[in-house]
Amino acid sequence: MLTVNPTTGALLVEARELPAGSWLVQNAANSGVDRSVIAFAEERGLRTVNIVRREQQIAELGELGADLVLVDTPDVAARARAVIGDDPVLLGLDGVGGAATSLLLDVRTEGALLVVYGYMSGAPFTPDQSGSSRVVADPGQTHDRVLAAQWLCVGTVLIATGVAQGVSASFTHPGAMGALTG
Numbered sequence: 001m002l003t004v005n006p007t008t009g010a011l012l013v014e015a016r017e018l019p020a021g022s023w024l025v026q027n028a029a030n031s032g033v034d035r036s037v038i039a040f041a042e043e044r045g046l047r048t049v050n051i052v053r054r055e056q057q058i059a060e061l062g063e064l065g066a067d068l069v070l071v072d073t074p075d076v077a078a079r080a081r082a083v084i085g086d087d088p089v090l091l092g093l094d095g096v097g098g099a100a101t102s103l104l105l106d107v108r109t110e111g112a113l114l115v116v117y118g119y120m121s122g123a124p125f126t127p128d129q130s131g132s133s134r135v136v137a138d139p140g141q142t143h144d145r146v147l148a149a150q151w152l153c154v155g156t157v158l159i160a161t162g163v164a165q166g167v168s169a170s171f172t173h174p175g176a177m178g179a180l181t182g
Helices: 004-013 032-044 057-064 076-084 099-107 143-151 163-172
Strands: 023-026 047-052 068-071 089-094 113-116 156-159
Touching: 004 032, 023 032, 023 099, 032 047, 032 057, 047 057, 047 076, 047 099, 057 068, 068 076, 076 099, 089 099, 099 113
Parallel strands: 023 047, 023 089, 047 068, 089 113, 113 156
Antiparallel strands: none
């Protein structure tokens, strides 16, 4: 994992071209991947909204360079917006899935790119708002993966290879994790 996490973090930060000073939001902020995202974002002059599960993680991530660290609660989007105001959040990084995806969507700005790269919760994401937009998916994906991409379509969504298969499995077999390959 030592070489995979920093590489993944770097690729996630580069998922969308953002000018210095821009915000991105991520859940699983205490993970190895997201810690790398914090470092690469800071290097590029980007600011990060980081969502964690425990209050003890706030100070540690702040020392790593995280700009804003918030404990995951139902009102986390409102608390993030209270700090960052109307600044656009054009990139969301989702390593959790389920309800955590909705929280990212509540923080992000309309037209933002949401990159779903993990599925740690094992819970399906159910959009709580309607509407559709462009889905970015690999044309070589199987039908199930494309179906999952369409299901997740709120704003613009990019699903990392392998994650959609697990998400799709959860729609047909609730509680199933699916095979996360790729």
